Amino acid sequence: MKTVFDVIASSYLQEDEHWGCDLDVVVQAIHPFLPCAAYMDLGCGPGFHVATIARWFPGASVTGVDYSLAMLAEAGREVRCFGLRNVALIQANILEFKTIRRYHVVSCLNNTLGNLCVCGETPVVVRESTMRAIHALLVPGGKLIVSVYNLEKFSARYGENFRILPQSDTERGELFVEYMSGKVKPVQYYSHWFTESEFVRLLEQNGFKIELLEKRLARLAVIATAI
Numbered sequence: 001m002k003t004v005f006d007v008i009a010s011s012y013l014q015e016d017e018h019w020g021c022d023l024d025v026v027v028q029a030i031h032p033f034l035p036c037a038a039y040m041d042l043g044c045g046p047g048f049h050v051a052t053i054a055r056w057f058p059g060a061s062v063t064g065v066d067y068s069l070a071m072l073a074e075a076g077r078e079v080r081c082f083g084l085r086n087v088a089l090i091q092a093n094i095l096e097f098k099t100i101r102r103y104h105v106v107s108c109l110n111n112t113l114g115n116l117c118v119c120g121e122t123p124v125v126v127r128e129s130t131m132r133a134i135h136a137l138l139v140p141g142g143k144l145i146v147s148v149y150n151l152e153k154f155s156a157r158y159g160e161n162f163r164i165l166p167q168s169d170t171e172r173g174e175l176f177v178e179y180m181s182g183k184v185k186p187v188q189y190y191s192h193w194f195t196e197s198e199f200v201r202l203l204e205q206n207g208f209k210i211e212l213l214e215k216r217l218a219r220l221a222v223i224a225t226a227i
Contacts, residue, residue, distance in 0.1 A: 029143040033104035035059035043112030047075025114192035131206035138226040151193040153218040
């Protein structure tokens with residue numbers, strides 16, 4: 001079954017007007033580990049951050065992980081376009097992804113964390129287990145960059161091709177959304193918008209110390225250290 005991310009892969013950057021607003025935060029986190037930083041982007045999508053970091057820091061080892069084959073195809077085109085040799089792309093469910101390798105920096109951007117959903121499990125439990133899994137991917141003192149949707153900035157004008165479904169609880173940031181386009185059959189997905197206190201608590205209770213928290217457009221962006 002196609003997910004919304006398979007459907008919008010080729011137009012993802014155009015669908016989200018805030019795309020890339022957290023790139024400088026990723027760069028800031030990577031700098032202390034250069035020139036040989038190991039960087040992973042979980043939910044890498046069409047490869048914007050992966051390709052950019054690989055281009056700017058050719059000594060870095062860059063890994064992109066995504067469940068959507070369509071997104072990885074877009075990322076692969078980006079990598080080939082620039083002739084990048086320091087990038088690995090992996091198809092995996094980030095809730096199940098495991099590796100013996102440890103990274104200096106891991107990112108989970110563009111509300112990837114808020115979009116995670118597992119049938120039969122509460123989203124809060126899913127997010128907590130995800131944070132613990134990410135912690136295990138990092139070297140001691142490694143950096144996590146997360147950007148999520150900020151509930152303070154929620155608007156019913158969700159996007160031209162998106163419809164918020166009636167079962168949503170907008171006061172709690174629990175959204176069920178339908179993506180509609182004339183080219184494909186409508187697809188539905190889950191998306192959580194965070195309060196600042198909820199976001200901070202999630203990080204601090206799962207092994208991270210927050211070094212930076214900024215409100216950027218409709219997002220909360222964080223650099224946190226694995227402790």
